[in-house]
Amino acid sequence: MNTIKKIYLFILLAGCQFVNGQTYNVILGRPTDSAITMSIMFIDKQADVYWEYGTTSGNYTNTTPTFVAQVNTPLEFDFTNLLPNTKYFYRTRYRAHGTSSTFSAGTEHTFVTQRLTGSTFTFDVEADEHLYDYGNSTLYGITLNNEAKDNPDFLMTLGDIFGDDHYPWTITSHQCDSLHYLYRARLGTICHSIPFYICLGNHEGEKYYYLDSIPPNNLAVWSTLWRKYYYPNPYPNNFYTGDTIHEGYGIGQPENYYAWTWGNALFVVLDVYRNDCYNAPSIDLAKPGNWDWTLGKTEYTWLKNTLESSKSQYKFVFAHHVSGESRGGIIPAKLCEWGGYDKNGSYLFDTYRPGWGKPIHQLFVDNGVNIFFQGHDHLFAHEVLDNVTYQEVPMAADATYTKGMLANGDAYTSDTIDASGHVRVTVSPSFVKVDYIRAFLPTDTLSHVNHNGEVAFSYMIPSKTPAAIEKVTVNHPVLISPNPASDEINIVFNQPIGINKAVVVQLQSIDGRIIKQLKQNGIVDTVLNMGIQGISPGIYTVIITVDRINTSCQKLIIR
Numbered sequence: 040m041n042t043i044k045k046i047y048l049f050i051l052l053a054g055c056q057f058v059n060g061q062t063y064n065v066i067l068g069r070p071t072d073s074a075i076t077m078s079i080m081f082i083d084k085q086a087d088v089y090w091e092y093g094t095t096s097g098n099y100t101n102t103t104p105t106f107v108a109q110v111n112t113p114l115e116f117d118f119t120n121l122l123p124n125t126k127y128f129y130r131t132r133y134r135a136h137g138t139s140s141t142f143s144a145g146t147e148h149t150f151v152t153q154r155l156t157g158s159t160f161t162f163d164v165e166a167d168e169h170l171y172d173y174g175n176s177t178l179y180g181i182t183l184n185n186e187a188k189d190n191p192d193f194l195m196t197l198g199d200i201f202g203d204d205h206y207p208w209t210i211t212s213h214q215c216d217s218l219h220y221l222y223r224a225r226l227g228t229i230c231h232s233i234p235f236y237i238c239l240g241n242h243e244g245e246k247y248y249y250l251d252s253i254p255p256n257n258l259a260v261w262s263t264l265w266r267k268y269y270y271p272n273p274y275p276n277n278f279y280t281g282d283t284i285h286e287g288y289g290i291g292q293p294e295n296y297y298a299w300t301w302g303n304a305l306f307v308v309l310d311v312y313r314n315d316c317y318n319a320p321s322i323d324l325a326k327p328g329n330w331d332w333t334l335g336k337t338e339y340t341w342l343k344n345t346l347e348s349s350k351s352q353y354k355f356v357f358a359h360h361v362s363g364e365s366r367g368g369i370i371p372a373k374l375c376e377w378g379g380y381d382k383n384g385s386y387l388f389d390t391y392r393p394g395w396g397k398p399i400h401q402l403f404v405d406n407g408v409n410i411f412f413q414g415h416d417h418l419f420a421h422e423v424l425d426n427v428t429y430q431e432v433p434m435a436a437d438a439t440y441t442k443g444m445l446a447n448g449d450a451y452t453s454d455t456i457d458a459s460g461h462v463r464v465t466v467s468p469s470f471v472k473v474d475y476i477r478a479f480l481p482t483d484t485l486s487h488v489n490h491n492g493e494v495a496f497s498y499m500i501p502s503k504t505p506a507a508i509e510k511v512t513v514n515h516p517v518l519i520s521p522n523p524a525s526d527e528i529n530i531v532f533n534q535p536i537g538i539n540k541a542v543v544v545q546l547q548s549i550d551g552r553i554i555k556q557l558k559q560n561g562i563v564d565t566v567l568n569m570g571i572q573g574i575s576p577g578i579y580t581v582i583i584t585v586d587r588i589n590t591s592c593q594k595l596i597i598r
Contacts, residue, residue, distance in 0.1 A: 063088075063108075063133070064227025065148070067234040068271030070193065071278040071299075072123040072153035075234065076271040080113045080223055085136040092118065092129035096147065099130070107136055111220075113269055124155045148231045151192055153278075154302035156352075159467040159547075161189055162301075163233075164357070166197035166414025166432040167240070170225075171218055172205075175480070179436035180225065182461055182478040185492050187229040189463050189476075192301065194233045195308075197414035197432055198240020198359040201266060205242075207249055207258045215261040219269045237272050238308045239295055240359040240414065246312035248325045255288035263290050273297040280345060282310070282338070296338055298345045304466050305351035307342065309358040314338065317376075317391075329382075330375050330391045332363045339395065346406035352502060353471055354408045355464075360415035361429075367450030368413065368429035369422045372400050403427045409471060409500055412462070417443025419462075419475045419496060421454035428500065430473065433458035438480060456495050469547065469580040469592035471500040502592060517583055523596035530567040530583060544569055545582040546595070554579065571597055 061082060069076040079088065086108045091099030108114040121127065131145035154160050163186045168174050186194060201219045203210070226235060239245055243266070249259035263286075266272070272294035273279040281297030295310035314335030316327045324331055334342070346354065365371040372378050379388035379398035388398050403411065403425075410428040420431035431451065434443055437458045444457040460477040475496040479489045518531040530544055544567065546555040557569050579595045 061224055061227060063131070063145075064223050065131070065231040066113075066223065066226055066270060067150055067230055067232070068236070069273050069279070070150065070152060070234045073121045074117055074119045074278075075121070075150055075152070077116045077118060078113045078269070078271050079108060079116075079131065080269075081108045081110060081133070082224075083110065085110055086133045087136050087142070088114070088131060088133040089142075090116070090118075090129050090131055092127055094122070094125055094127060096128045099128070108133075113223075115271060121152050123152050124158065126151045150232060150234065153300075154192065156303055157468050158302040159465070159552075160302055161191045161463060161465050162193050162195065163189055163191040163461055163463055164195045164197065164412055164432050165435040165461040166199070166359075167417050167434040168196065168200045168222075168436050169242075169434065170221065170436060171201070171203045173442075174434070174436035175438035176225070176436070178438050178459055178478055178480055180228070181480065181491060182435045182459065183225065183229050185476050185478055186461055186463075187233070188492070191233055191463070193236060194230065195236045195238060195357060195412075197238045197357060197412060199242040199414065200237070200240070202240075202243040202245075202258070202262050204244035204249070204258060207244060210258055210261075212256075212261040212265075215258065215265050219262075219265040223269060235270065236308065237266065237270060238357045238359060239310050239312060241312060241364050243312075245293070245295065245310075247314055247316055247319050248323055250313070251320060251323055260288050260290065263293055264288075267294060273299065280341070282341075284337070296341070300349070300351055302466055303352035303468060305345075305349040305354045307345055307354070307356045309334065309342065309356065310338065311358050311360065311363045315363050326364050328362070328365065330387075333376055334399065336395070339399070342399070343396070343402055346402055346408065349406070352468070353466060354406065355410050355412065356403065356408055357412045360413045361411075364415070366416055366447050368420060368431055369424040369452060370450065372411075372424055372429060400424070400427070410464075410473070416447040416450065418448060418451075418458055419454075419456040419460075420448075420451040421473075421496065421498065422452055428473075430462065432462050433460050433475065435459060435461060435478070440479075440483075454496065460495070467547065467580075469502050469582060473498055473500075517593065519581055519593050519595060522594075523598045524571060525598055526572055527568055527570050528581070528595065530569065530581070532566075541585075542567065543582075543584045545584075546571070546574070547580040547582055548577070 063079055063081040066078045087105055088108050089105040090103045093100040128147055128149050130147045132142040134140050134142045170176055244258040244262050249257050274292045274294050275281045275283050279297045279299045282295055285291050286293055295313055296308055298307040315332055316324050317331055317333040361371045362377050373380055377399045379386050381387050408427050410430050412430050414432050416431055417434040419433040422429045441457050448455050463474045463476050465472040474494045477493050477495045479491040483489050520529050542559050544557040545553050548554050574597055576598050581593050581595045
């Protein structure tokens with residue numbers, strides 16, 4: 040049996056192993072301030088289905104219409120008219136179609152709508168699941184369980200999750216269907232409560248080289264259609280921006296690159312493959328490199344406008360990899376369209392990209408991008424270039440734990456750790472915290488050297504001073520003393536605060552929890568006291584807000 044048939048047989052068998060005996064699976068997607076998309080697929084029967092939902096657990100004040108769901112056919116429904124910054128509870132009600140039996144009640148699940156500015160929240164990032172070739176499905180299930188424990192607002196994959204472009208000329212639409220179908224049951228174990236975003240990888244095969252080959256019967260068209268069929272990814276509307284081009288062959292908007300804001304952060308997802316050959320269609324390359332690779336002028340312009348128009352405190356950018364299919368982080372980030380230089384150190388951006396203005400990395404620097412997340416290299420690596428963090432996200436399901444490190448570790452300059460696992464990101468008004476959460480099979484923890492769910496690497500990025508903090512620094516400079524402290528701290532202002540102005544002091548832990556809060560209207564004296572007895576030793580952030588507008592954040596050590 041040839042390799043592609045073996046892969047296909049594996050997919051069919053894996054697709055029949057419905058996780059946790061699921062009757063149906065749910066994938067949430069496209070969350071906004073007032074809506075979210077529900078994609079449900081019943082596995083073994085045609086069903087009548089509706090949803091009950093509300094803002095209190097067990098108290099469902101809203102009910103949707105009833106729909107008929109076909110077997111193994113995703114049904115999409117948009118919950119609309121939701122409240123922003125709100126946690127919703129919902130459950131699925133269903134019965135066999137054509138019967139008058141009582142509707143069964145599914146398990147209660149939850150989701151949250153867009154966080155307000157100033158909120159603290161968590162999101163997770165995984166990459167390179169590769170279950171279609173050497174990814175371990177059991178280990179991937181452990182990674183998903185670890186992610187569920189984070190209770191993130193959403194989950195991002197950085198690609199190489201669905202497709203296999205190793206056999207692009209022999210693969211069929213039916214096989215592409217199975218590759219995408221496979222993940223429904225597995226993702227359904229957590230994505231009923233964690234909306235799922237897709238950033239495309241090279242192995243999805245959705246690139247110009249394949250799109251341009253004997254359309255519409257090719258890998259790229261089939262992969263796009265089946266991805267959209269099973270998974271709701273964002274498209275431009277009044278909440279998301281992104282690719283507005285409508286493609287042929289039934290694709291419509293490809294839902295491939297997009298951006299949105301959530302809390303204090305801007306999120307930008309790039310597609311580095313769909314228009315990746317600079318001289319196309321006159322030159323069409325399978326794997327363009329150096330100056331032949333491009334983001335494409337349309338997507339580049341959108342990225343530039345998105346970054347320059349954003350006033351978000353934090354900015355995160357996601358792509359499968361720098362310059363498509365190179366290796367490494369900050370090394371290729373200095374080169375060609377991404378960095379502007381050739382391998383000999385000559386700056387040639389204006390020669391090869393006349394009229395564009397500046398390389399992609401310089402866009403990041405000039406517009407305050409905090410972290411660029413990428414996958415592709417199957418290990419964890421943390422690098423910083425010009426105050427931009429380049430974060431390589433580990434493979435989610437490598438049961439050898441060493442494949443990426445052995446193959447690509449030397450492409451990085453610092454902080455490399457082998458896989459597997461995911462990255463957890465906590466966003467708060469005063470800092471961003473990134474944790475590498477490792478995943479291990481049970482047999483690999485018996486020696487008690489490896490621990491599933493352990494934090495293998497962690498770092499924080501302090502807030503870059505936003506305008507609100509600059510205001511309080513000018514008008515009401517604040518000193519916290521003593522620091523370190525053990526029993527009490529003094530918040531010292533350089534001048535009294537107006538009697539009609541409220542002052543709020545919050546003590547925030549490193550994971551974003553508010554440990555203690557003090558409120559006072561006006562300060563005739565310039566000193567405000569706050570007791571900290573009984574609070575565990577550690578590093579905290581003191582957040583002082585004056586008149587609901589001016590905010591100052593300072594680190595405090597409690598000992």
